[in-house]
Amino acid sequence: MSINNDIAGQLNPAYSSPEIQWEKPEPIEKGLLPVPEFPSNILPDSMEKWIRDIAIRKDGAPVDFPAVSAMVALSSLLGSKVVIHPKQYDEWSVIPNLWGAIIGKPSMKKTPCITDTLKPIKNFEKKCFERYQDEMKDHQADLKLEKLQEKQFHSEVLKELKNNNSRAKEMLREAEYNASEPPILKRYLVNDSSVEKLGEILSQNPSGTLHYRDELTGFLEQISKKDRAGERPFYLESWDGAGSYTFDRIGRGTVHIENLTLSIIGGIQPGKFKTYLEKRNHGVEDDGLIERFQLMVMPDGQTPKYTDQAVDETARDKAYDVFNAFDAIPYELGRPMVVRFDKNGQKVFIAWHNQLMARIQAGLPIPSMENHLSKYASLMPTLACILSIADHGIGKPIDAYSANKAWAWCDYLEAHARRIYAMASDCYAGARTLLSRLNQLPNPFTTADFSNRDWKHLTTAPARNTALNTLCEKGYLHKDVVTTNSKPKIQYYINPLALDEP
Numbered sequence: 001m002s003i004n005n006d007i008a009g010q011l012n013p014a015y016s017s018p019e020i021q022w023e024k025p026e027p028i029e030k031g032l033l034p035v036p037e038f039p040s041n042i043l044p045d046s047m048e049k050w051i052r053d054i055a056i057r058k059d060g061a062p063v064d065f066p067a068v069s070a071m072v073a074l075s076s077l078l079g080s081k082v083v084i085h086p087k088q089y090d091e092w093s094v095i096p097n098l099w100g101a102i103i104g105k106p107s108m109k110k111t112p113c114i115t116d117t118l119k120p121i122k123n124f125e126k127k128c129f130e131r132y133q134d135e136m137k138d139h140q141a142d143l144k145l146e147k148l149q150e151k152q153f154h155s156e157v158l159k160e161l162k163n164n165n166s167r168a169k170e171m172l173r174e175a176e177y178n179a180s181e182p183p184i185l186k187r188y189l190v191n192d193s194s195v196e197k198l199g200e201i202l203s204q205n206p207s208g209t210l211h212y213r214d215e216l217t218g219f220l221e222q223i224s225k226k227d228r229a230g231e232r233p234f235y236l237e238s239w240d241g242a243g244s245y246t247f248d249r250i251g252r253g254t255v256h257i258e259n260l261t262l263s264i265i266g267g268i269q270p271g272k273f274k275t276y277l278e279k280r281n282h283g284v285e286d287d288g289l290i291e292r293f294q295l296m297v298m299p300d301g302q303t304p305k306y307t308d309q310a311v312d313e314t315a316r317d318k319a320y321d322v323f324n325a326f327d328a329i330p331y332e333l334g335r336p337m338v339v340r341f342d343k344n345g346q347k348v349f350i351a352w353h354n355q356l357m358a359r360i361q362a363g364l365p366i367p368s369m370e371n372h373l374s375k376y377a378s379l380m381p382t383l384a385c386i387l388s389i390a391d392h393g394i395g396k397p398i399d400a401y402s403a404n405k406a407w408a409w410c411d412y413l414e415a416h417a418r419r420i421y422a423m424a425s426d427c428y429a430g431a432r433t434l435l436s437r438l439n440q441l442p443n444p445f446t447t448a449d450f451s452n453r454d455w456k457h458l459t460t461a462p463a464r465n466t467a468l469n470t471l472c473e474k475g476y477l478h479k480d481v482v483t484t485n486s487k488p489k490i491q492y493y494i495n496p497l498a499l500d501e502p
Contacts, residue, residue: 022495025475028428028435033419035299038063042408043070044390050319053312054116058109060307062299064416065102065113069265070319072100072210072295073121074386076188076263077326079208080241082389083336084398086349086381095241095336096382097208099264100295101216103273103420108301110267111214118265120323121188121210128186135183142180192218195231198262199247199255207331208241208261216266220276224285232287238262239292258333270298270423277424281368291372294379297416322390329394339385341398348403352380352410363460365430368421369414376410383409430457430467435476439499444480444491468492 043051047070054066075098084094102110153175161168184204190211193201201209213219223232237243241261248254280286290296329337341349356376364370381398384406388398418427426432433455441449447464458464471477476498482489 020478020493022497023475024497025495028431028470028474030426030428032298032300033415033422033427035297035415035419036412038067038299039408039412042405042412043067044074044322044387046318046322047390049312049315051117053315054113057307057309057311058112058116060302060305061109061113062104062297062302064297064299065104065108065110066117068100068102068295068297069114069117071383071386072098072263072265073118074323074326074390075382076121076208076210077323078329078386078389079261079263079331080259080336081207081329081331082339082385083242084339084381084385086341086353086377088340088346093242094378094381094385095261096385097239097241097261097263098295098382098386099239099293100266101273101293101297102265102267103270103296103298104267105269105301107304109304114212114214114265114267118189118210118212120320124323124327125188128188132183132185139180139182146180195228195234196247196255199234199245199257202238202260202262203255203257206257206259206261206333208259208263210263210265213264213266216268217272219264219266220268223289232285232289234260235262235264236287236289236292264293273420274423277368277421281424288371288375291375294375295413296420297413298420299416325393326389329389337394339388339398341381341384341403342400344400345384345398345403348400348407349381349384352403352407353377356380356410359462363462365460365463365466366418366421366425366427368425369418372417372421373414376414379413380406380410428470430463431470431474433457434464434467434471435498438476438494441494444493446489446491471498 041048051066051070052063055061055063075096078096080095080097082096084096086092086094102114104110157168157171160171187201187205187209190198190201190209191213193211198211222228223235234245237245238260239262241259243260245257245260246254247256277290280290340346356373360370360373364373380403384398384403387405388396388402391402392399434450437450437455447461447468450458451461451464458467468477468479472479472492476495478493478495480491480493482491
């Protein structure tokens, strides 16, 4: 059904508008907010083909899944080896550490995408374990040799004791016995581990490691149990990567972690994550844990397309070279490599940061987004650092090319965050309120006609703009920009059919 201007004018004498062919508006149903397709050219240049190849070979899985997994994996290799100073003179510093969550139904190939992306990490782990086994054999041989040497020394002391008691005592006092230290296994990846054992691993690997959970539901449930309440602060502090942490446990003694740095990646189903968010909205465990999953994506489901093709070996080898380069960055405890923006990169960061702060200050239509976006201040420089090292190598400042890529990442991730947080709230609440009050507004109307009425879900400018945009998209309103002597005036015409809506 459609209605033209003449009929609209008869129904509402105040109606006067540009030529509008009104159609029956679409119903406002609660659904997922839209998200963009994964953008091109925001991944490291030498890794994009490899990541897209993984998605294709997983029967057309979303590119988002291997892309997020790869960025988290790279961040785990940097860990506390590198520190970014986003400002030129201030001492504010950021460890380039990331947590990622890929959200999708079981059929969307979450696990296969993560598994393929983490293969270079697992290769490092395998080589280190093989080297560790050889070192342990040498260590066991050293211990046996030390035992023999100790036995021989004791025999010499006993022999001397028969002749000269004081000389035997002097020999024991002068003896130096230093047992061989066992080798340390370098860890790149942990799966299911108690927090105490994880603490031991991180104390021996102070640059950090990657915690991979195939199903994040188990991880979230684990740290939510009352009898494991002490684990939650450990994980919360591990995201920042800059602080130390000390365990004091009977049996294990004191375990000190100089740099508590832990990257996390895993998958979870939408329904299970929604339940967790709903609890959080009621104040349960609202401590910033979810906001730390900055690389959190929930792309649209795609129809699987059976694909059977060989791995693009050229693309894979180029991507593996990036992982090798990240792994080869030297680490000196307490002396990380410092990275800054160059002049043009700094301009990009300042522009992005000012925009972010202004939007947070103005208020956001989804309340949870304010806390989430507040952590983006560290996300953008972290992404820029990873992209810069991947594209240009270590030891160079972050240029505008990498900074703009990071900005694009943040815009993309923000859209996904809006969708995810909106799952646990009614994202169309403001639009419904405005729709129910259209008969109280002039036709046409402006935002000034209702901005001070304190209508529920419409108390902030972002919430009002979101509601207006939704009603325009659904066909209830028509936006018209009128040129005036001063600034343009935006007014909204009401679809006469909207006034018939219940």
